[in-house]
Amino acid sequence: MYHHYLRWYTGGMPTVLPRFQVTRTDEVERALQIARERWPDATRGELVTRLFTTGAAAVADEIEARRQRRLEAVDFASGILDVAYETDYLQNLREDWPE
Template identity: 45%
Template sequence: MPTKHRRHAITETDDISRALDVARRTWPELADRPGALLRQLILVGQNTLAHNDIETSRTRREAIDETGGALTGVFGTNHLRQLRGDWPE
């Protein structure tokens, strides 16, 4: 069927075959349409990755919020100047 969209070829290796078997059990209405099963798997994978990315970002922000300012006052106002004092000019 003509399309302006890019097409992709995929070889049904053992791991892809196993993924399709799981997809057939999950979406039995698509069992006889491997292209549709692959599309569903890709979309579910994309949603899972997006969710994981959001969760990772949230966890990182929480860690920053919890530790932000923990070292306030530890280093004096001249600390960087002293640290750089022996650097070549």
């Protein structure tokens, strides 16, 4: 069993960076097929890297779009209740509070 050998995954590899294994499930195989259509000359390793980077970019775009929608909602709601209260409403309310 390979996991019993220390650093088994770096021997003879072109990098000393940590590596990990991905089981080639149906989902992973489908993703590789799609990537192969997009980048037909890329190696399998390059396909995996491109899938990671484009996937991360897509997720980052979604996060930013969600953040923008929240900011737009806050801007939209900002001041929406200004007409519901008189300008001195808080001052009048505080006058009724005991010290």
